[in-house]
Amino acid sequence: MREEGFQPGxxxxxPTRRSVIEAVGSIDAEERERALESLCAAYWxxxxxxxxxxxxxxxxxxxxxxxxxxxxxxxxxxxxxxxxKKGRLRTYLRVCVDSFVSNExxxxxxxxxxxNIAHVALDFAAAEEELRGAVMDPAAIPSQExxxxxxEKEWLRSLxxxxxxxxxxxxxxxxxxxxxxLFEAYDLEGHDKISYEQLAKEYAIxxxxxxNALAWARREFRRIALERLRELCGSEExxxxxxxxxxxxxxx
Amino acid sequence: MKFLPDKAVERLRxxxxxxxxxxxxxxLLERVARGGMGVxxxxxxxxxxxxxxxxxxxxxxxxxxxxNRLIREALVLARLEHPGIxxxxxxxxxxxGRVFYTMKFVQxxxxxxxxxxxxxxxxxxxxxxxxxxxxxxxxxxxxxxRDLKPANIMVGSFGEVLVMDWGLAKLLRDExxxxxxxxxxxxxxxxxxxxxxxxxxxIPPFSSATGHGTVMGTPGYMSPEQARGDVERLDVRxxxxxxxxxxxxxxxxxxxxxxxxxxxxxLSKALEAICSKxxxxxxxxxxxxxxxxGQDVSRYLDGLAxxxxxxxxxxxxxxxxxxxxxxxxxxxxxxxxxxLILFFMHR
Numbered sequence: 209m210r211e212e213g214f215q216p217g218x219x220x221x222x223p224t225r226r227s228v229i230e231a232v233g234s235i236d237a238e239e240r241e242r243a244l245e246s247l248c249a250a251y252w253x254x255x256x257x258x259x260x261x262x263x264x265x266x267x268x269x270x271x272x273x274x275x276x277x278x279x280x281x282x283x284x285x286x287x288x289x290x291x292x293k294k295g296r297l298r299t300y301l302r303v304c305v306d307s308f309v310s311n312e313x314x315x316x317x318x319x320x321x322x323x324n325i326a327h328v329a330l331d332f333a334a335a336e337e338e339l340r341g342a343v344m345d346p347a348a349i350p351s352q353e354x355x356x357x358x359x360e361k362e363w364l365r366s367l368x369x370x371x372x373x374x375x376x377x378x379x380x381x382x383x384x385x386x387x388x389x390l391f392e393a394y395d396l397e398g399h400d401k402i403s404y405e406q407l408a409k410e411y412a413i414x415x416x417x418x419x420n421a422l423a424w425a426r427r428e429f430r431r432i433a434l435e436r437l438r439e440l441c442g443s444e445e446x447x448x449x450x451x452x453x454x455x456x457x458x459x460x
Numbered sequence: 461m462k463f464l465p466d467k468a469v470e471r472l473r474x475x476x477x478x479x480x481x482x483x484x485x486x487x488l489l490e491r492v493a494r495g496g497m498g499v500x501x502x503x504x505x506x507x508x509x510x511x512x513x514x515x516x517x518x519x520x521x522x523x524x525x526x527x528n529r530l531i532r533e534a535l536v537l538a539r540l541e542h543p544g545i546x547x548x549x550x551x552x553x554x555x556x557g558r559v560f561y562t563m564k565f566v567q568x569x570x571x572x573x574x575x576x577x578x579x580x581x582x583x584x585x586x587x588x589x590x591x592x593x594x595x596x597x598x599x600x601x602x603x604x605x606r607d608l609k610p611a612n613i614m615v616g617s618f619g620e621v622l623v624m625d626w627g628l629a630k631l632l633r634d635e636x637x638x639x640x641x642x643x644x645x646x647x648x649x650x651x652x653x654x655x656x657x658x659x660x661x662x663i664p665p666f667s668s669a670t671g672h673g674t675v676m677g678t679p680g681y682m683s684p685e686q687a688r689g690d691v692e693r694l695d696v697r698x699x700x701x702x703x704x705x706x707x708x709x710x711x712x713x714x715x716x717x718x719x720x721x722x723x724x725x726x727l728s729k730a731l732e733a734i735c736s737k738x739x740x741x742x743x744x745x746x747x748x749x750x751x752x753x754g755q756d757v758s759r760y761l762d763g764l765a766x767x768x769x770x771x772x773x774x775x776x777x778x779x780x781x782x783x784x785x786x787x788x789x790x791x792x793x794x795x796x797x798x799x800l801i802l803f804f805m806h807r
Contacts, residue, residue, distance in 0.1 A: 338463050361466075368472050369464050395475045396468045422475075423482055427556050430476040448526065452518055455477045 229297070229442045232287045240282075247287075248278050248330075249370060250440055254362035255305055256335050262355045263309050271332045277308050292442030296450065302359050364454065367440075371433035372396065378428060386411065390418060391425035430455070479516045480556040486514060494518075497526055497533075497627055498558075502565060505549070512549060516560040527559040529627060534561035536603055536629045544594025546614075546622045566624070567617050572610035575710060584710045585757055590621040592703065592754035598623075599696045599750055602633040606694070608702035609681040610709055630694060681705045684741050697743040700753055704738025704746070707757075711735070730760050733769035 231243030256274040259265050265273065281287060281304070290300050379388035390407055404422075408415040434451060441447040464472070479501065481488055489502040492513065503514040515533075517526055537548035551561040568574070571587070578584055591613055598605060605612075606628040614622045683701035685693055711727055713735075727735070734756050740746045747753040747768075756766045763783035765771055771779065781788060 334463065361469075365464050365466075365469050368469055369462065372462065372464065372472075395471050396464065423480060426475045426478065427480045427482075429472065430480075430556055433476060455473060455518055 227441060227443075228439055229287050229290060229292070232282075233285070244278065244282055246439055247281070250366050250436065251301060251363070252278070252330055253335050253338075253366045254359050255301070256330075256332065257339050257362050258302065258305060258355065258359045259309060260339060261358065262306070265309075267332065267336055271330075273309055273312065274332075275330070276312070277305055280304075280308055290442055292446050296446055297440060297442050298360070298363055302356070367433060367436055367454070371429055371436055374432045374436075375425065375429050378432070379425070384421075384424075386413075387421040387425050390421045391429070394418075394422055395426070395429075477518060479514070479558060479560065480554050481514075482555055484552070484554065486512070486562065488514075495625060495627065497530055503562065505562070511565040512562040513546075513565045514560055514562045516554065517558045530559045530561065533627045533629065536626050536631070537561075537563065539601055540598050540603060540626075542594055542597045544590055544621055544623055545598065545626075546624050566614045566622055568614050568620075568622075570611050571613035571615060571621075572709075574615040575610070581711065582761060585761055587615070587621055588703075588707055588710050589754055589757055591623060591706065592750050592757070594621070594623045595699055595703065596750040596754065598629075599632075599699070602631055604630040604632060604694060604696065605699050605702070606630055606686065607678060607681070608699055608706055609678045610706065613706075630691070632695065683743070685743060695743070696749060697746045700746045700750060701739050701743075703750065703753060704735055704740075707738060708735050728760075729775065730766045730769045730771075734760065734766055737768040 228243040228247045231239050232247070234240050234243070252274055255277060256270055259270040259273050260267070263270075263273075286304055290297060375391070376388050379385055379391075390411065393407060393410075394402060394404075404415045404418045407418045411418070433454070437450055437454060438447045441450055477499070478488065479499075481503070485505055485507045486503040487506055489504055489511070492500045492502050494500070495515070498515055498517040501514045501516065503512055504510070505512050515530070517530055531551060534548050534551040537546065541547065546566060547564050549562045549564070551559075553559050575584065578587065591608075595605060595608065603626075605623065605626060607625060608623070612623065612625040614624055616622065679687070681702045683694075683698040686698050686701075711731065713727055734753070737745065737756075738747055738753050747756070752767070756768055759766050763779060765776070765779065
């Protein structure tokens with residue numbers, strides 16, 4: 209705890225990752241590619257699922273459209289046209305997806321694209337499997353609001369999934385595999401009745417060790433998720449708003 | 461990449477929201493409420509072994525906007541040592557980068573919940589006077605609350621009244637001003653907020669979020685000038701408007717009355733005039749200070765004429781009767797008895 213010289217956020221959250229909006233306009237080709245990869249990693253699943261539901265496209269066509277969209281983002285410099293003052297990047301991208309699919313339809317084009325995002329593994333089969341299990345009120349599917357909500361939810365799932373993966377890598381690098389297993393058991397797969405004591409017994413450690421391990425893992429998870437989030441926002445203001453929306457909840 | 465089911469996403473949100481109190485003297489107990497800027501938790505101060513309320517931002521704020529506001533709130537509370545204002549204990553930054561402060565844990569009810577247990581108008585007015593005392597003190601220290609409403613007032617288990625949530629507070633002047641002026645309740649003259657370049661200013665400067673044109677407050681309790689975003693011109697009369705709305709709420713005759721309350725009671729003309737004067741649309745028509753508003757309410761409670769209402773001779777007589785009803789009835793009974801005695805003696 210620092211009790212003086214308030215520099216909120218300051219050294220705790222160094223801007224280690226540049227916003228994709230800035231990076232994608234960089235003169236450095238490598239940085240541009242990295243930015244697009246980050247964008248793609250966070251958004252391909254929500255966009256694929258959105259195209260499948262909103263535009264009711266078969267899996268193969270939705271795959272082409274998803275890849276084609278990211279190529280379009282790069283070719284037409286769509287991120288450069290985004291104005292953070294006018295809205296959220298997420299909403300902007302969703303609107304761009306709608307416009308892209310609609311234009312593709314009008315032009316009657318459909319071609320396999322995606323060479324520029326080859327570094328991001330697009331596991332469409334897994335996304336398709338997830339989509340089958342997606343819980344959505346069938347009566348609400350045609351409404352635009354429910355699809356927007358669906359897109360938001362999928363985006364959050366994608367962000368958290370990436371953060372969990374990064375946390376797993378971090379734990380592995382630091383030799384804290386057990387910490388990740390505890391985090392996985394309690395926070396990811398945890399049954400409602402699982403307790404710290406049960407985990408302590410299972411792993412033959414003290415309950416305080418479970419508490420400490422989980423506190424560390426959650427702190428790191430939060431840090432990673434926020435860093436990812438910052439990278440995917442167009443401005444600091446948008447980031448603050450998004451951070452509150454992501455981690456803010458109504459009291460129960 | 462492993463698929464996260466909805467339940468896991470929710471659990472992660474919950475887990476990530478929990479403030480990291482490692483390395484602090486506090487132990488988290490439970491979440492109490494969510495405010496405009498962050499979340500309030502009950503925590504235990506392990507050194508002093510007491511329960512405190514810990515308010516923490518729910519997002520890191522690198523540009524310092526929200527964080528500055530939370531720190532400002534803590535510093536504002538620190539300068540307002542009054543039994544009617546919740547005392548702050550500590551302020552700092554957690555390991556996870558979030559700013560927090562701790563304050564007294566108030567066990568009680570929000571005024572909008574508590575009020576149902578107070579049927580008497582006199583008791584409600586006495587509660588209101590205690591709110592006025594706290595707000596008048598804050599004004600004397602150069603602080604506007606700007607969000608006075610029933611939800612921001614707590615009534616403790618021993619009947620203590622505490623004005624909470626100073627997150628929108630505005631400084632009318634800096635504490636560095638001469639003491640004599642700051643401590644004079646009549647000296648609540650509006651002054652421009654300190655400039656950010658002033659090295660003597662101990663409280664973070666006003667952020668752009670509270671700049672001119674920004675509307676912050678609660679509809680129904682916010683003065684018209686505050687609702688217009690006329691921040692530069694706000695003065696104590698803006699809080700007086702809110703107190704007028706609060707008084708109407710306490711008397712059960714405003715649009716903010718909680719559902720289920722009994723029908724709107726008919727107020728006496730004097731009370732109606734006090735409410736109208738306090739919540740007048742134009743600042744110039746309101747009470748100039750909270751003290752004067754409080755004095756008018758006290759006069760009403762004492763059965764005296766109130767400044768807000770010019771009485772007709774009949775109303776004066778009625779009030780005189782209400783105030784001295786016992787003596788008037790006593791004298792009347794005595795006179796009647798004398799008349800009866802005289803009557804029977806001369807029969």
